[in-house]
Amino acid sequence: MVDEAVVLFNELDPSLKITHVRNVFIGVLLRDGRFKNALHVLDEMHQPLSEVPPDKITGDIVLSALLKGDRKGNNLSEEDIIKLVLSFGKHGVFPKTFWLTQMISRLCRSGKINQPWNVLHELLTLRAPLETPPFHVLLTGLGWSGDIKRMNTLLAEMKESGIQSDVVTFGIFINHLCKFGRVDDAMEVLNKLGERSRSNGVSISADVVLYNTVINGLCKVGRQEEGLHLIGQMRSMKGLEPNIVTYNCLIDGFCKTGEIERGKLLFEQMIEEGISPNVITLSTLIDGMCRHGMINSALEFFNDLQGRGLEGNAVTYTTLITAYCNVDHIAKAVDLFDQMLTRGCSLHPKVCYSLISSLCKAGRMDDASNVLSKLKEAGFLPDIVCYNSLVSGFIKENMVNKAYDIIKEMLEAGMKPDSVSYNTSITYFCKTGDFEIAGEVMKQMINQGVIPTTATYGARMERLRKQQSSSTT
Numbered sequence: 001m002v003d004e005a006v007v008l009f010n011e012l013d014p015s016l017k018i019t020h021v022r023n024v025f026i027g028v029l030l031r032d033g034r035f036k037n038a039l040h041v042l043d044e045m046h047q048p049l050s051e052v053p054p055d056k057i058t059g060d061i062v063l064s065a066l067l068k069g070d071r072k073g074n075n076l077s078e079e080d081i082i083k084l085v086l087s088f089g090k091h092g093v094f095p096k097t098f099w100l101t102q103m104i105s106r107l108c109r110s111g112k113i114n115q116p117w118n119v120l121h122e123l124l125t126l127r128a129p130l131e132t133p134p135f136h137v138l139l140t141g142l143g144w145s146g147d148i149k150r151m152n153t154l155l156a157e158m159k160e161s162g163i164q165s166d167v168v169t170f171g172i173f174i175n176h177l178c179k180f181g182r183v184d185d186a187m188e189v190l191n192k193l194g195e196r197s198r199s200n201g202v203s204i205s206a207d208v209v210l211y212n213t214v215i216n217g218l219c220k221v222g223r224q225e226e227g228l229h230l231i232g233q234m235r236s237m238k239g240l241e242p243n244i245v246t247y248n249c250l251i252d253g254f255c256k257t258g259e260i261e262r263g264k265l266l267f268e269q270m271i272e273e274g275i276s277p278n279v280i281t282l283s284t285l286i287d288g289m290c291r292h293g294m295i296n297s298a299l300e301f302f303n304d305l306q307g308r309g310l311e312g313n314a315v316t317y318t319t320l321i322t323a324y325c326n327v328d329h330i331a332k333a334v335d336l337f338d339q340m341l342t343r344g345c346s347l348h349p350k351v352c353y354s355l356i357s358s359l360c361k362a363g364r365m366d367d368a369s370n371v372l373s374k375l376k377e378a379g380f381l382p383d384i385v386c387y388n389s390l391v392s393g394f395i396k397e398n399m400v401n402k403a404y405d406i407i408k409e410m411l412e413a414g415m416k417p418d419s420v421s422y423n424t425s426i427t428y429f430c431k432t433g434d435f436e437i438a439g440e441v442m443k444q445m446i447n448q449g450v451i452p453t454t455a456t457y458g459a460r461m462e463r464l465r466k467q468q469s470s471s472t473t
Contacts, residue, residue: 002032019045019052023061030065035076038062039084046087059093067099078107082115086122094128101133108141116141117150124161132164136172143176148185151176171210178217186214206238212245219253227253244270248280255288263288277305283316290323298323299332311343318351325358333358334367347378353386360393365402368393381413388420395428419450 009017009025022041029038042062045054054062066081076084081103085095095103100123107116116138123130135158142151151173158165170189177186193206211234215227227250234240247270254263263285267277282305289298299320302312317340324333337355341347352375359368368390375382382390387410394403403425410417422445429441 002028002034006037017052019055019058022052023055023057026058027061030061035065038065042084046091053091054088054093056093059088059095063088063095063099067102078110078112078115082119085119086126089123089126089128094123094126094130097131097133100130101137104134104137104141108137108144113141113145113147121157124157130161130163132158132166132169135163136168139169139172140176143172143179146176146180148177148180148182165204167204167207167210170204170206171213174210174217175213178213178220181217181221183214183217183221183223186217190214206240208234208240208243208246211238211240212243212249215246216249219249219256222253222257224250224253224257242270242273242275244275244278244281247275248278248284251281252284252288255284255291258288258292260285260288260292260294277310279311279313279316282310282312283319286312286316287319290319295320295323295327295329312345314340314345314348314351317345318348318354321351322354325354328358328362330358330362330364337371341374347374347380349375349380349383352380353383356382356386357389360389363393363397365393365397365399381415384410384415384418384421387415388418388424391417391421392424395424400428417445417450419445422450 005025005028009021012021022045026038026041029035029041042054042058044050045052045058062084066076066084085100085103088094094100104116104119107113107119120130120134120138135154139151139154142148142154155165155169155173158169170193174186174189177183177189190206190210193204193210211230215230218224218227218230231242231246231250234242247266251263251266254260254266267281267285270277270281282302286298286302289295289301302316302320306312317336321333321336321340324330324336333355337351340351352371356368356371356375359365359371372382372390387406390406391403394400394406407417407421407425410421422441425441426445
């Protein structure tokens with residue numbers, strides 16, 4: 001069928017190969033994956049002073065096919081696609097906004113930020129009727145690379161070219177300013193939004209999301225008092241009300257600096273204003289309390305909120321369990337772990353690692369093995385530190401076979417025991433006088449490509465000293 005179309009097209013009188021006919025033929029070739037043939041026909045249309053130049057339909061057919069990157073026969077490079085787009089542009093044919101946005105996004109994700117930058121500027125030079133979305137994508141790409149200078153330049157060029165900025169545009173800009181710690185610049189942009197509106201007659205008013213972005217940025221750099229001030233500005237100047245995100249940002253800021261009581265006051269304030277706290281609020285306050293040594297207060301707060309119907313999640317439980325493990329309050333940590341499982345929270349590897357380590361230090365190897373089983377049932381494996389805790393714990397409890405089983409399990413899982421794993425075993429056997437076994441473990445250590453450390457040789461020297469002492473008596 002397609003071969004017949006090729007023969008028919010080639011036999012046509014040149015005067016009949018008008019743009020419409022070529023469009024149909026190009027579409028047939030592209031659907032059959034014959035990109036090379038289709039582009040050959042297109043090249044003839046792109047020639048200077050061509051009598052059959054491409055039109056909007058040509059552009060839609062070709063660019064739509066290119067958008068489907070998985071279509072057979074499409075092996076064009078990004079550079080080839082850019083060249084093709086600009087060739088269309090020279091004939092006044094420009095890609096649809098959706099297609100161009102997708103293309104700019106793909107180029108930004110490839111990390112070659114100069115390519116999408118150059119494409120949009122070439123299209124601006126060609127007076128393409130560009131809309132806002134592809135500029136949003138490029139702004140985001142520039143933000144990823146930390147190129148604030150070019151973000152500023154692009155915003156100015158959008159204004160000069162009559163491309164309408166909106167609250168999303170400035171949201172992208174402010175967000176990346178805050179991410180790179182340029183909070184003062186972000187506040188300046190936020191405060192100037194009203195001035196921009198008056199200067200060009202276009203209404204761009206900051207919304208709660210923009211304020212939250214700046215408040216979060218302020219809190220990240222320890223300037224939560226200024227964040228509180230912005231709440232007043234939101235209400236007095238914009239008629240906006242803070243939401244759960246606003247309060248969570250501020251509570252996190254105060255908790256990070258140890259001002260737990262300020263965080264709790266904000267918690268009560270949001271409830272008075274009819275804003276229901278969520279699990280993020282709960283976890284943030286509990287994390288702050290635990291980080292600043294208020295573990296029992298954190299648990300009381302947690303239990304109180306559970307009584308009010310606000311349940312914690314895996315993050316909340318992990319914070320509490322880890323905190324109790326860090327102060328060797330193992331019984332409380334185990335109780336919370338059991339409660340977490342009973343309430344159906346998803347298991348996080350971090351909480352298991354922490355609990356296993358503490359149980360091993362306390363010599364509760366049966367409980368540690370039980371947590372290990374739960375970890376595996378959830379589809380996770382221990383990390384090297386967790387494995388080392390188990391090896392050390394079993395050896396201290398004279399459960400040498402269990403320790404060997406753990407090392408064997410590590411090897412089967414493709415995880416190589418490190419010097420800590422082997423040194424623990426060697427030190428133990430040297431202390432118990434099992435020097436022959438210690439020597440075998442050291443040989444195994446070297447065979448596995450693990451370089452002995454000072455601790456390894458220290459244990460071996462102790463072994464030799466004891467052997468000498470026993471031989472002279």
